[in-house]
Amino acid sequence: MKFSVLGPAGTFADAAAKAYLKAQPFSDISFDYHPTFDQVYQAVSGDDIGLLPLENQLDGYVSATLQRLQSADVTEIGEMTIPVDFGLVANVTELNQIKRIYVQFKTEGQCQQLLTSMPDVQIITTSSNMISLEKFQNGELGDAAIIPQSQMADLSVPLMMNNVADQDDNSTRFIIFKSQAADLEALSQQHLATDQFKAPLFVTPSSNDHPGTLYDILGYLADNQLNLVTIMSLPVKTQLGVYSFYLEISGTREQQAVLFKTLRKMTAKYHVHLLGYYAV
Template identity: 85%
Template sequence: MKFSVLGPEGTFADAAAKDYLKTQPNANVLFDYHPSFDQVYQAVSGDDIGLLPLENQLDGYVSATLQRLQTADVTEIGEITIPVNFGLVANVAELSQIKRIYVQFKTEGQCQKLLSSLPNVQIITTSSNMVSLEKFQSGELGDAAIIPQSQMTDLSLPLMRDNVADQDDNSTRFIIFKSQPANLEKLSRHHLTTNHFKAPLFVTPSFNDQPGTLYDILGYFAEHQLNLVTLMSLPVKSQLGVYSFYLELSGTREQQEVLFTTLQKMAAKYHVHPLGYYAV
């Protein structure tokens, strides 16, 4: 089985994938590294699996992942959360001598205190923390990079600062998925291996905006005591001002039947796009 993740080896996605495999008995996989979200998503087929970041504790949800899930025919089969932290490296002796700093697009939002203290430095956004490191290592005098703390031990540079994220307690949640539509009827036949579940989905109104739409959607879950742990809105892109709602529900094994009964009921009024149902 192939496991597609954001690469190269040594990224937080790589660490998350390896941690996830520790929870899976007899997992025999070949790691498949890609430089972009789209390439990871496109690489997953058949019985292969993929992993993408979904949420960071400091910088919130990863829009690049949510936008793909919004229309994707995938089934999420699990999630894994890992601690993340960052260090600063530079080939100069003082912060004031830094001219350019390489930083991954999501890392940037987690290190605002440091970056705001360098107002005259050119920020160059990259697609990966490891790309930031590679560009720094092949760069010029005055370059710097924010990289995973785990990569600091192999370096010896004039300027090195540990733990430059806005707070030490920081983590990122990743989803594991297959390239298969998450059919409600098929999902309802899946039995949990633990007592608690999570069920992510998109709900899109099938009519023009009107007062009380979100209240009505949330009422389905409140009526049946299904816990709502996430609520996000994303534009549908086909029309200005029209939005889908990304939801994550949680519950116990005893609520499995009521979960799928509720979603089937909602599907008669709204467009329900399930993304999976898995044990947590």
């Protein structure tokens, strides 16, 4: 059994995957590292599982993950939130000597105070924190990178700055998924390991959009005392101006029957793409 994550070893995704496994009964599982979101997603098949970042405390939701979930046949089986911290490394002795800085696309949004303090520096966006580190190590004089704090212990460079994120209490939430479509009826028979659940889904209105559509969708939840913890809109991409809504619903074990009864009602009027139902 493989566990596909953003790699190589030492990434925040790697740390989240290892933290998740500590509380799970999986045995004989090996890590399968990939450099991009797409490669992680494509690598998961059969009984394998995968992990992708979903939300950062400072920079919000990861659109690259949401866009895949929007049309993906996956079942989310859990989530893991871990603290994340970043450091700056450079092969110069002063900040004003930095000419170019490598930073992962989500990391950039979490370290704005530092980056805006260097307006003349060229920011080069990368697809992963480990690629930022690799490009820095293979770079030229004047290069710098923002990397995970955990990676700094093994480096020896002229300039190092610890904890450069905009807040000290930063964290990222990851989802764990399998490559099979979430089945509403099968999940409705699932027994939770804890008293609390989360159910992520996409709801897409019909092409005959009208005023009050979102109000109507949320009314299903409010009428049944189901707690909405997340709402995001994403374009459906088949037509300009048409959006689907990403929702996360939370509740207690006693609300399981109410949740699935409500989702069945919603499917009669909207396209409901359920992504999972799991204990939190």
